[in-house]
Amino acid sequence: MKEYHIDNKFKSSWKKKILSWYFVNKRDLPWRNKENQNFYRIWISEVMLQQTKVTTVIPFFKKFIKKWPTLDDFFNAKLEEILKLWEGLGYYKRAQNLFRAKELLRKKKINISSHSLKKLPGIGEYISCSISAILKDEACAVIDGNIRRILSRVFDLNMNNKKFNSQIKEIATQLTPKNNNGTYCQSLMDLANLICRPKNPKCIICPISFLCKSNGKEIKKKKKQQIPIKLTVAFVVRFENYFLIEKTKENLLQNLFTFPLSEFRKVEEKDSKDFLIKSVSSWMNKYDIKTTYAYVGEVTHKFSHFHLKVLIVKIILPCKLYFNNFEWLTLKKLNQKPVSSMMMKIKNKVK
DNA sequence: AAGTCGGGGTG
DNA sequence: CACCCAGACTT
Numbered sequence: 001m002k003e004y005h006i007d008n009k010f011k012s013s014w015k016k017k018i019l020s021w022y023f024v025n026k027r028d029l030p031w032r033n034k035e036n037q038n039f040y041r042i043w044i045s046e047v048m049l050q051q052t053k054v055t056t057v058i059p060f061f062k063k064f065i066k067k068w069p070t071l072d073d074f075f076n077a078k079l080e081e082i083l084k085l086w087e088g089l090g091y092y093k094r095a096q097n098l099f100r101a102k103e104l105l106r107k108k109k110i111n112i113s114s115h116s117l118k119k120l121p122g123i124g125e126y127i128s129c130s131i132s133a134i135l136k137d138e139a140c141a142v143i144d145g146n147i148r149r150i151l152s153r154v155f156d157l158n159m160n161n162k163k164f165n166s167q168i169k170e171i172a173t174q175l176t177p178k179n180n181n182g183t184y185c186q187s188l189m190d191l192a193n194l195i196c197r198p199k200n201p202k203c204i205i206c207p208i209s210f211l212c213k214s215n216g217k218e219i220k221k222k223k224k225q226q227i228p229i230k231l232t233v234a235f236v237v238r239f240e241n242y243f244l245i246e247k248t249k250e251n252l253l254q255n256l257f258t259f260p261l262s263e264f265r266k267v268e269e270k271d272s273k274d275f276l277i278k279s280v281s282s283w284m285n286k287y288d289i290k291t292t293y294a295y296v297g298e299v300t301h302k303f304s305h306f307h308l309k310v311l312i313v314k315i316i317l318p319c320k321l322y323f324n325n326f327e328w329l330t331l332k333k334l335n336q337k338p339v340s341s342m343m344m345k346i347k348n349k350v351k
Numbered sequence: 352a353a354g355t356c357g358g359g360g361t362g
Numbered sequence: 363c364a365c366c367c368a369g370a371c372t373t
Contacts, residue, residue, distance in 0.1 A: 049368040056359070057366085088366080120355025124370045144368045190367060198357070198366060227364095252356070303357060341358060 001031075003167060004155070006174045006188050017176050017186065021207040023185035024174060025194060029054065030061055032186075039070040039112055042134055046127045047094050054193070070102075075106045083255060083338035092253060097122025114140045134182040141172040142185040146192030151175075153196060156213035229307045231272060233262040233279040236296070236350050239317045242328040245337075252303070257337040259346060260326065264308060276311050284315075287323060291315060299348055301342040310342065312349055 003292060031037070031045035044064055048057045064085055068074040079099045086095040100121040110116045112135055117128035125143070132138035151157065151171050177184050195206045203209050236259050237244035246257050262279040282294055296312040320328060329337070339347075 012373060046368065051357085051367055051369060053360075053367050088358075090359090091369090093356060097370080122370070126369060130368070142368090147367085185368095194369090212352090254356095302359085303355095307356065 003163070004171055004174065008169070010211065011175060011177075014175060014208060015210075017207040018187045019180070019183065022183065022190060025190065027054075027193070028187070028189050030058060037135070038071075039131065039135060039291060040074065041065065041122075042125075042131050044098070046130055047098060048089065049119060050094060050127075051091060052089065056089070060085070061162065071102070074102055077102070079255065080338060082122075082285060084195060084336075086349065087338045088341050088344070090341075092256060093251075094122055095256065112136055113263070114138055130185065133185050136178060137182045139176055139178050139181050141169060141176050142188075143168060143172050143183070144189075146196075147172060147188050148195045152186060153201070153214050154212045163329065179204070204292050227306055228266055229309060230264040231267045231275055231309050231311065232264045233283070233311045233313055234258075234264075234346050235260045235280075235313055235315060236284060236346070237315045237317060239328065240318045241318065241330050243331065243334060244323060244326050245328045245329045245334060253340045253342070255338070256340050256343070257329075257334065258339065258343050261310075264306075272309075272311070276313075280313055281313075287321065289315065289317070289321070299342070299345040301345060301351055308342070310346060312346055314350065 011204070026032075029045075031041050045061055046058070048060055048064075052301055067085060068077055077099070079096065082095045082099055083092060086092060097210065100159060101122055110119070112132055114128040114132040117123050117131055123131075129138070129140040129142045131145070132140060133142050148168055151168055152159060152164075155167070155240075157167055162165070186258070191207075195202045201343070203212070206212070244260060245257050246260055248254055248258055260283070262283055267275045276295070284290075292315075295313045296314050298312060299310050301308045301310065334347075
């Protein structure tokens with residue numbers, strides 16, 4: 001049972017206006033060079049662009065393509081090299097999924113279709129359709145945050161409605177053109193970025209404003225939940241020129257290198273000093289460290305679902321104790337390892 | 352359906 | 363400060 005039926009007149013007007021707008025206003029992006037637009041480059045760009053702004057991605061994309069110009073080159077990449085290039089970009093699972101996916105592709109080629117691509121790790125509903133549309137003009141409904149925003153404005157949809165996702169899917173499917181879907185979906189991306197922006201949309205110069213039900217009206221958002229603030233202690237343990245470093249095993253920042261951290265915990269502001277003292281003494285007891293420590297300062301870091309306040313403690317050891325699961329690295333060696341932005345902040349604070 | 356995964360730019 | 367970004371994956 002269709003809730004929406006979009007007539008042919010709307011469809012043809014919609015497509016015509018959007019494509020002609022794109023012809024004039026399209027952005028010049030590094031992964032859009034027609035002459036070398038291929039699966040590999042589109043794939044890397046789409047993965048990098050996940051939850052990440054175009055302006056952030058561009059330098060990372062260029063660096064990536066310079067290091068591994070083709071898929072064949074990328075086949076030789078090590079996970080740690082990919083993570084090193086990825087450092088600072090965030091959502092590091094993406095780098096690991098790229099690694100897993102290219103290992104699969106190295107063994108077995110797959111054809112480019114939304115159905116096949118979805119089997120690769122890190123490629124889901126959106127990216128599989130996007131790649132297949134751009135490279136093969138497959139007429140699949142490409143739906144991302146941009147397109148979702150445009151359609152919810154044009155059809156005045158309520159994001160809090162339980163049926164929101166199915167409504168979007170239905171509308172997007174009907175609007176997907178049989179031909180030129182690749183150009184069409186990229187047009188929508190640019191329109192969303194340049195005109196139909198999240199805040200202050202430029203409805204005055206929008207080519208499809210005459211088709212839009214909610215001219216510039218604010219989109220109703222789900223009510224935000226409080227983001228918790230957690231506390232941890234970072235242990236900068238030094239012996240001569242060596243620092244005690246571990247490789248993260250948690251899901252968060254997995255496989256990146258870090259100073260040892262205490263458990264993350266929600267702590268009232270007034271209890272933070274208490275938390276520091278207890279965490280430090282318990283950690284030093286665990287590893288049987290008898291020396292004194294110095295409080296260096298703190299850095300704060302934002303993750304998507306909580307904020308972290310890192311209390312930094314410096315410990316200088318008179319001899320190289322053995323620690324399970326840790327390794328001793330000079331600063332020079334450490335700089336060659338992949339680390340998170342949080343780790344960079346801590347490093348800079350210690351210097 | 353909700354939670355987990357980064358981090359920086361913007362209003 | 364809050365909000366957002368070319369989402370995927372797990373539970």
